Amino acid sequence: MEKHVVVIFPHPDDEAFGAAGTIAKFRQEGVPVTYLCGTLGEMGRNMGNPTFATRESLPEIRKKELQDACKVMDVELKMLGYRDKVLEFEDLSKVSDHLKELLETINPTLVITHYPEYAVHPDHNALGAAAIDAVSRMEESTRPTVWAQAFMRGYQEILGKPDVVQDIRPFVKTKVKTILCHKSQAQGVLGNVTGEELTEENMEAIALEHFKEETFYTWNFENI
């Protein structure tokens, strides 16, 4: 059994769409989970539908949504304070040092992050790479396992099938509740993910039907 799980993603809502079912499963087993969230999604273009956020009010709105989502999942939240969309231009060795310091304090047995170069958004790829670099520099005796999430088009043709497949159907209600906490983003992102025309009324039902599993690749540190 895991002792502590750390989730490292750059945006408020990445945890909901990518790993909320897996997180709920760990929490049910009594495993503590900490979410290190890279940014506040300041540059998101979903502003609610109908629009209720502005470019300037969005960070505070998304911060509150993130805090609510973490309450639903019952996880500890740490916000890392980077800025959305420009994470890849930061000095990534510094980001990696920052993550390494946090990981050495938390001392997790498992880290969940994005698979660098296979996670579509440049922020995902950059923070995933920094996280894996941080873990790779940890002492082997205390080094956590890493599960990396990929979802770029055609990723399985290159990477093969993910070795970690979490059946999240028993936790789908928690996952959807977590997604719906991100009110400014939920409808827009769910529309993309499910490929359906969503309204405020039908999105919960469609989401409950849509999510069945969350998949990850166990990172192989031998390859570095």
Next chain:
Amino acid sequence: MKPIDLIEVQEQIDAFAGKKVFIHLETTNGAYANHVNEKAYNVGAFIRNAQVTYEHGKIKGAGAAYRVGLKTENGWVYAEGLNAWELDDKNRLLMAGHDREGRLMVSLEISETAF
């Protein structure tokens, strides 16, 4: 934000003319454009806290798509596709263009203090 009213927004643009102001200018179709539609391109640009002084500015257009041009000493600031605006609680003029799903496509913001 509320739908653009030419007269109201023009008054706000006039109020910032001749002052040293900070600009946020942005256009985006999102980081997932190509992921969702293979034929689409990811295109976007933004500049945050550019300092300019404009001699005068105008808002033009009709219906749901407006253009704003600000004439500076050495050039121009321009945005197209704006359809919503507000003066926020920090007295900043926020203008944006949203698509049918409420997603931001373009934004031009003017403030006397840094964003």
